[in-house]
Amino acid sequence: MATGTEPHLNSGGVRTGTRAAIDAPHLRTDRWWLAPAVTAAGLLAFIVYSTWRAFANADYYSAPYVSPFYSPCVAENCKNMPSGPNADIFGSWWAISPAIIILIFPLGFRLTCYYYRKAYYRGFWASPPACAVAEPHKKYSGETRFPLILQNIHRYFFYAAILVALVLTYDTVLSFRDTDENWGHMGLGTVVFLINIALIWAYTISCHSCRHIVGGKLKHFSKHPVRYKAWQFVGKLNARHMLLAWASLVSVAVADFYVYLLASGAFDDPRFF
Amino acid sequence: MSSYKARFKVWRGDVKGGGLEDFEVEVNDGEVVLDIIHRLQATQAPDLAVRWNCKAGKCGSCSAEINGRPRLMCMTRMSVFTREETITVTPLRAFPVVRDLVTDVGFNYQKAREVPAFVPPAELAPGEYRMMQEDVDRSQEFRKCIECFLCQDTCHVVRDHEENKPAFAGPRFLMRVAELDMHPLDAASDSGLDRKKTAQDEHGLGYCNITKCCTEVCPEGIKITDNALIPLKERAVDRKYDPLVWLGSKIRRRSS
Secondary structure, three states, rough: OOOOOOOOOOOOOHOOOOOOOOOOOOOOOOOHHHHHHHHHHHHHHHHHHHHHHHOOOOOEEOOOOOHHHHEEEEOOOOOOOOOOEEOOOOOOOOOOOOOOOOOOOHHHHHOOOOOHHHHHHHOOOEEEEEEOOOOOOOOOOOOOOOOOHHHHHHHHHHHHHHHHHHHHHHHHHOOEEOOOOOEEOEEEHHHHHHHHHHEEEHHHOOOOOHHHHHOOOOHHHHHHHHHHHHHHHHHHHHHHHHHHHHHHHHHHHHHHHHHHHHHOOOHHHHHHH | EEEEEEEEEEEEEOEEEEEEEEEEEEEOOOOHHHHHHHHHHOOOOOOOOOOOOOOOOOOOOOOOEOOEEEEHHOOOOOHOOOOOEEEEEOOOOOOOOEEEEEEHHHHHHHHHHHHOOOOOOOOOOOOOOOHHHHHHHHHHHHOOOOOOOHHHHHHHHHHOHHHHHOOOOOHHHHHHHHHHHEEEEEEOOHHHOOOOHHHHHHEEEEEEEEOOOOHOOOOOOOOOHHHHHHHHHHHHHHHHHHHHHHHHHHHHHHOO
């Protein structure tokens, strides 16, 4: 290099030998810590709530509603849900909560999601905590090694998330019944489920892997006009991926909590017709 | 027109050492931080070193860190600060300092040279290139880059880990790889160059953990992470980590 100030290959971050001699790890004067703190608190709250509900193995069905945490229910110990998302695939040997079997897919989808990666790398791992704020780690290999190299399987979780969203759509259709399985009815829970499934689909489709699959991988959009349109549509949703990630996270928790209130007898579903 | 005295801390020094020096300097309506640095040069610190050129946010020369945030001095209005605030200006902290606010950004030129250039299609002569607008839209967004290197400066992969510099090209040059890989006429693959694979293997794409600081600081508003780095990661997945895509490409061998 022209000036003879070649970087030293020792790991000292912003205090490395030839850089400007400034002791402070950062000089930001704004509330840079607020966003990662709020993010971490929000994610932590969801983790605590969903862990409780997933392992509870109770209060997840109140006709005609089934909690999205327990759908599809694929073990013998599931509650009987008439025409519901039951399928005794795992048999009787599965003794713990059947939610665990299915939650691995939406959990994997969100864990490997490009937005959530940013959120927890910043919020929990401080890598970095905020832009131009020094991270506390001595070494960094990013997503080049195990286990973080597994983030590259995000698209497979996306495929699984599509299947889960289809099942939740089926559950939403079932919510247009009354408690005696008669069609053509609607309650407050139906509205909760409708909002939830709309947000789940919007979040799923706005995924970066989806954007790549529908058209982003192409070199010549002009030769694939339909895929180009699909890519543009997904791109518009993708610009709101963060918002949709949070909105759908809250909505799925609200839908589950609503079913919990009904199933535990704390609340009666107001029926519209 | 109103004016006031602002408090500034400006880093002065060179590779041997230095520190923040206090200044009180006049600020007038409509001025930007670079105006104030120029006033400092004119009135109090004639030997203050600062790199600048266009004063219009287009040359990318006056990159610095203002109150700890990587920004262009010429595009940072004084009106974004309160009059009571002390404004700290330092050189970019990811690169070796030369003197005062000037850093050696040679790392970036070295990384630029490591990205193989556009490969012209063999069947077309210069002047015969024809491209549809929708095919070049994506690359054109990346061509707005003014090479201010704020994204390179803020990226924690090299900012906080000097040892990663040999392996990691940084967001600006991974975006260049993405631009070329999305270019409708780039014939790199015909010449045996797989940009999707080399992005991961030679330019360190895997180091990026998509925390979006590059996008946050880009003065041109380029969506570096969403439109370049993540699509490039997905393309690398096609080549290296997705057995179905790999199998499909072996069976069909059809270029998209």
